[in-house]
Amino acid sequence: MALPPFRTLPDLLREHAAALGDAPALRQGERSMSWRDYDAMADRVAASLQRDGIEPRQSIAVCAANSIEYACVFLGALRAGIAVAPLPTTSLPAQIAGMANDSGARHFFVDGGVPAFETKARRYDLNALDGWLVPAGTKPRPVEIQPEWPFNIIYSSGTTGTPKGIVQSHAMRWAHVARSGGYGWNRRSVALLATPMCSNTTLVCFLPALAGGGCVVLMEGRFDPASYLATAQKHRVTHAMLVPVQYQRLMAFPDFDAYDLSSFHMKFCTSAPFSAALKAEVLKRWPGGLVETYGMTEGGGTLVLEAHRFPDKLHTVGKPGEGHDIRVIDEDGKELPSGEIGEVVGRSPAMMTAYHNQPAKTREAEWFDAEGQRYIRTGDVGRFDADGFFTLLDRRKDMIISGGFNLYPSDLEAVVRGHACVRDVSVVGVPSAKWGESPVAFVVPAADAPGPDELRAWANERLGKTQRLADVIYLDELPRSDIGKVLKRELRDRYAARK
Incomplete structure (x- = not known):
């Protein structure tokens, strides 16, 4: 299906402002x-950036907690044709400075939670924008945004090494927005955001909500189930994006069923x-x-599972989205038939x-078919079933090769998670003189859990001979990124430090 004619988010903001006026946007x-x-503030931000000599296709960076001011700077920059690099606040100062410099940002917007450090960009406080902004009512010079212009530069989470700046164009963002239309985004929508705006996870909910003319509710502070549920009930939220660990915490919250969530139309999940x-x-x-x-x-x-429509396929991540071509390739880049296990492109x-x-990194991420069409390599391994649904096994880099056998951590995690006293688990491969690699389980236990050795024995009774765990380590919590991905590299480092 062809996409609707290209539109820009700043233009849609202008149209909704004219139609909705005093209705809440944020x-x-x-x-x-x-x-x-919101529209007027986007104008002031755009005009201020133009006054400072920042040209279309150049960039700014933002490193801050979610806020109304953040949303205003983001849309104002886009209105001036300027790309935004949203940076994670949880990174080390040197990493934040490195990402800001790599992005080429001319201005760097922060809040009080970001420490001072040197960057090439001039620093501004989101909590004190008035001193920087042009007077109210100032209009920016019109900019005709082109589809290929950069919309944002999102830096990878760093779970696989040094963060890489991923350049997403206005055309790519328009494709995200246009293809989300079937999920009920409109001017009656209320979207609740509880993940940081530095992540693509958040933006794929934030942007369709704005494009549809809905209201976006920004959660403050660390994720807290009680606060989240109270906010959802208060604002009659219709749409939400959460990562799996947040769903897990909500389902475990004792008072979950006491809240009125009947207003919800659609919930989304991604990232882990x-x-x-x-x-x-x-x-x-x-x-x-x-x-x-x-x-x-x-x-x-993109693979999409509409879980409410396919309750018998919950073990999968769904089918390719409309207009999306998903294939599976082997280690040599050869395409594999359906049912075979390989890397997703x-x-x-x-x-x-x-x-x-x-x-060079860009070339590593690309795969081309026999007709020369460009695909993106995921580094993830899985297979299609006979119905066209995809079962995701693991990251290719996380696969454990033990004694010549390929072990998928997700298979081992599923067994360990079956113990009633396991709250969370992640399995990684560690070096082994005998087997090359051996699997080790890092477990977050419940209060009445048995000892690690007893749990390991229980799991190994249920695992295949080649899958058996070499060790079980108890942790208070698993190390995770801003959007809930387990930092397996950190687990490997922790295990190595024990020796």
Whole structure:
């Protein structure tokens, strides 16, 4: 299906402001901003950036907690044709400075939670924008945004090494927005955001909500189930994006069923493995549909599971989205038939332009078919079933090769998770003189859990001979990124440090 004619988010903001006026566009705690004021503030930001000599296709960086001011700077920059590099606040100062410099940002917007450090960009405080902004009512010079211009530069989470700047174009973002239209985004929508705006996870909910003219509610502070549920009930939320660990915490919250969530139309999940059992519990206890999306910030192909429509396929990540071409290749880059296990590659209208300033990394991320069409490599391993649904096994780099056998951590994790006293688990491969690699399970136990050796014995009774765990380590919590991905590299490092 062809996409609708190209539109830009700043133009849609202008149209909604004219139509909706004083209706709320953004909410944050007890604060709110109308569509009319949002549009006017985007104008002031755009005009201020133009005054400072920042040209279309150049960039700014933002490193801050979610806020109304953040949303205003983001849309104002886009209105001036300027790309935004949203940076994670949880990175080390040197990493943040490195990402800001790599992005080429001319201005760097922060809040009080970001420490001072040197960058090439001039620093501004989001909490004190008035001193920087042009006077109210100032209009920016019109900019005709082109589809191929950069929309944002999102830096990878760093779970696989030094963060890479992923350049996403306006065309790619328009493809995301246009293809989300079937999920009920409109001027009556209320979207609740509880993940940081530096992540693609958040933007694939934030942007369709704005494009549809809905209200976006920004959660403050660390994720807290009680606060989240109270906010959802208060604002009659219709749409939400959460990562699996947040769904897990909500389902475990004792008072979950006491809240009125009947306003929900659709919930989304992405960014990390989402167990079939957890999906089933969300479907049973939380009104509205549930959509799991598997894809990459880099774009390429996307797999979609509408869990409420296919309750017998909860162990999968769904089928390719409409207009998305997903294939599976072997180690040599040869395409494999359906049913065979291999690396996922994908092609669609929503694909990154490149890794910023890293042409070699860009080439590594690309695969071309016999006709020369470009696909994005995911580094993930899985297979299609006879019905065209895809079962995701693991990251290729996380696969454990023990005694010549390929072990998929997700298979081992599923067994360990079956113990009633296991709250969370992640399995990694560690060096072994005898086997090359051996699997080790890092477990977050319940209060009444048996000792690690007893749990290991229990699991090994249920695992195949080649899959048996070499060790079980108890942790208070698993190390995770901003959007809930387990940092397996950190687990490997922790294990090595024990020796």
